Amino acid sequence: xxxDMEEGRSFLKRVAESDAYFSFVxxxxxxxxxxxxxxxxxxxxxxxxxxxxxxxxxxxxxxxxARLPPMWIEGGSxxxxxxxxxxxxxxxxxxxHGMRISLLAGGLSMAFAVVVGVILGLISGYAGGMVDxxxxxxxxxxxxxxxILIALLIDGVARTTLPHEVHDQLVMVVxxxxxxxxxxxxxxxxxxxxxxxxxxxxxxQAARILGVRPISILWRHILLNVLEPVLVIATVGFGIAIxxxxxxxxxxxxxxxxxxxxxxxxxxxxxxxxxGYWWMTIFPxxxxxxxxxxxxxxxxxxxxxxxxxxR
Amino acid sequence: MLxxxxxxxxxxxxxxxxxGLIAFTLSHYVGDPINNMVxxxxxxxxxxxxxxxxxxxxxxxxxxxxxxxxxFEGQLGISYRLGRPVSELFAERLPATLELSLLSxxxxxxxxxxxxxxxxxxxxxxxxxxxxxxxxxxxxLPPFFVGILLIVVFSVSLQWLPSYGRGxxxxxxxxxxxxxxxxxxxxxxxxxxxxxxxFQMTLIMRLVRSQMAQVLRTDYIKFAHARGLxxxxxxxxxxxxxxxxxxxxxxxxxxxxxIAFAIITETVxxxxxMGLLFIQxxxxxxVPVMAAYLMLVSVFFVLINLISDLLYFAVDPRxxxxxxxxxxx
Numbered sequence: 001x002x003x004d005m006e007e008g009r010s011f012l013k014r015v016a017e018s019d020a021y022f023s024f025v026x027x028x029x030x031x032x033x034x035x036x037x038x039x040x041x042x043x044x045x046x047x048x049x050x051x052x053x054x055x056x057x058x059x060x061x062x063x064x065x066a067r068l069p070p071m072w073i074e075g076g077s078x079x080x081x082x083x084x085x086x087x088x089x090x091x092x093x094x095x096x097h098g099m100r101i102s103l104l105a106g107g108l109s110m111a112f113a114v115v116v117g118v119i120l121g122l123i124s125g126y127a128g129g130m131v132d133x134x135x136x137x138x139x140x141x142x143x144x145x146x147x148i149l150i151a152l153l154i155d156g157v158a159r160t161t162l163p164h165e166v167h168d169q170l171v172m173v174v175x176x177x178x179x180x181x182x183x184x185x186x187x188x189x190x191x192x193x194x195x196x197x198x199x200x201x202x203x204x205q206a207a208r209i210l211g212v213r214p215i216s217i218l219w220r221h222i223l224l225n226v227l228e229p230v231l232v233i234a235t236v237g238f239g240i241a242i243x244x245x246x247x248x249x250x251x252x253x254x255x256x257x258x259x260x261x262x263x264x265x266x267x268x269x270x271x272x273x274x275x276g277y278w279w280m281t282i283f284p285x286x287x288x289x290x291x292x293x294x295x296x297x298x299x300x301x302x303x304x305x306x307x308x309x310x311r
Numbered sequence: 312m313l314x315x316x317x318x319x320x321x322x323x324x325x326x327x328x329x330x331g332l333i334a335f336t337l338s339h340y341v342g343d344p345i346n347n348m349v350x351x352x353x354x355x356x357x358x359x360x361x362x363x364x365x366x367x368x369x370x371x372x373x374x375x376x377x378x379x380x381x382x383f384e385g386q387l388g389i390s391y392r393l394g395r396p397v398s399e400l401f402a403e404r405l406p407a408t409l410e411l412s413l414l415s416x417x418x419x420x421x422x423x424x425x426x427x428x429x430x431x432x433x434x435x436x437x438x439x440x441x442x443x444x445x446x447x448x449x450x451x452l453p454p455f456f457v458g459i460l461l462i463v464v465f466s467v468s469l470q471w472l473p474s475y476g477r478g479x480x481x482x483x484x485x486x487x488x489x490x491x492x493x494x495x496x497x498x499x500x501x502x503x504x505x506x507x508x509x510f511q512m513t514l515i516m517r518l519v520r521s522q523m524a525q526v527l528r529t530d531y532i533k534f535a536h537a538r539g540l541x542x543x544x545x546x547x548x549x550x551x552x553x554x555x556x557x558x559x560x561x562x563x564x565x566x567x568x569x570i571a572f573a574i575i576t577e578t579v580x581x582x583x584x585m586g587l588l589f590i591q592x593x594x595x596x597x598v599p600v601m602a603a604y605l606m607l608v609s610v611f612f613v614l615i616n617l618i619s620d621l622l623y624f625a626v627d628p629r630x631x632x633x634x635x636x637x638x639x640x
Contacts, residue, residue: 141326144564144616146571149608156593156601157337243453250455251578253593263453270459270579274474278463285456293451300447
């Protein structure tokens with residue numbers, strides 16, 4: 001009997017004695033990153049209740065309060081700690097709501113990339129032969145194009161083919177699809193490699209002999225055993241997806257000002273940079289930096305703990 | 312070796328044809344090309360005549376063939392937004408982008424490689440730790456935000472450097488303009504090229520560091536030290552040389568992404584290059600410009616990949632022998 005299976009050991013205790021927990025508490029940077037990430041996600045999830053103002057409520061804003069600097073600068077007001085934008089909206093509230101949209105867009109895109117990548121990787125690794133080489137050639141070709149260009153291209157095509165009103169409604173879907181499709185390759189490659197290893201294991205052979213259909217073998221037997229590296233890549237990829245969404249929005253081909261992500265806020269604020277209203281663009285940018293930095297630190301740590309051989 | 316080259320060439324041709332097909336589909340089926348060319352009061356007969364004249368009634372494969380021929384002759388269509396031939400616009404904008412990208416590539420390599428070597432050879436040095444921290448920020452900072460921060464500090468606060476445009480440019484003849492020959496042109500280049508180089512610099516540094524760290528643990532390095540060779544010779548002649556193979560491939564790919572990231576940098580700094588042209592085309596659904604940019608960039612990427620594959624092969628003899636073995640087996 002393994003020590004961790006002994007009776008009386010609670011889940012918490014097992015966590016407390018694991019290597020992962022040990023390396024976690026040994027690294028203050030990782031703990032800080034985890035705390036920041038959790039705070040960002042919680043604040044974003046409860047944005048309507050956490051944010052001091054509702055930036056989309058036209059009745060609550062007043063042009064009298066427009067362009068106020070942060071509270072510690074002369075002319076600022078404690079009512080708006082980080083200042084206000086050109087329409088008198090509270091920057092802090094905008095950032096909280098923007099973070100919600102950024103996290104949503106980044107998370108959904110990554111989820112989409114994981115689903116596409118894992119399915120194609122499983123099929124590619126299990127089927128082998130022509131199917132495998134077709135999928136992997138496609139991956140090779142896509143890898144030679146920078147992901148941001150592919151996302152821009154898909155977004156551009158959607159923009160030209162869909163009528164204007166339809167596109168406005170579907171803009172979130174378009175963004176998620178274009179970022180997701182630009183990032184599936186890493187998942188497909190990793191899962192394919194792991195699947196090819198698992199395929200030769202006895203439990204898969206046994207399932208085959210029992211006459212289990214390939215789909216159930218993949219779904220019920222192999223999938224769970226190849227998910228660990230996927231988790232690591234997905235964490236790092238989450239940061240990349242958030243940056244990509246922010247970049248598309250900054251370039252003016254992402255989310256519109258009516259549902260501003262952090263990238264949209266930076267773009268809008270950027271127009272006022274030369275008038276001296278630096279807080280409109282710098283604070284959303286710092287929020288974005290803090291979020292992505294924390295996620296990247298967590299991803300680095302996770303990679304070291306779970307799979308030191310990954311790069 | 313020859314089989315490998317042919318295989319890669321074949322793959323390259325397939326990619327270019329596929330991208331050509333996408334570009335063709337875009338420019339022929341997205342919106343009605345006739346509607347974009349004639350006025351409101353054109354009669355149905357006029358439209359039909361124009362349609363026949365442009366060959367839009369021909370079978371699709373013939374149209375596609377004609378499109379590809381036109382591309383080879385440099386006829387890339389006319390921009391909907393600017394009403395000028397796309398080839399003319401590209402010729403005007405290409406020097407700005409090339410100048411910026413090339414300078415950034417030199418900066419990224421020239422700074423990134425030495426930083427990586429130092430971080431790998433002296434991991435306990437304070438400088439190395441600073442490099443690693445900087446590199447973590449480098450991959451977490453969105454490229455456009457780097458540009459904005461630089462503008463805030465050096466243009467808005469200190470007012471040392473310009474924040475947009477190319478400054479004064481000199482025409483070298485044939486419409487090829489350069490900002491490298493004037494003071495204001497050089498000043499205008501500083502902030503955009505740092506912005507564009509930073510991300511690639513970070514990646515190159517991290518790659519060099521991890522590769523170097525691996526090589527430094529090998530026996531022949533220990534042996535070289537045991538022979539009493541100077542550390543500098545061991546580090547650069549023995550170790551760095553053997554890390555160069557993967558660096559070449561990654562650098563080639565990075566050169567490609569510099570072109571892609573130039574879109575972002577050019578938007579931040581209003582740099583009159585290809586990237587800014589493309590992003591405006593996406594915003595305004597200017598299909599001919601989008602399609603042509605796509606074609607041009609993909610041909611460029613395919614060429615880079617082909618060259619880096621061949622270079623990889625030429626530099627590392629182990630790969631060559633492995634390929635021969637696999638073929639004979």
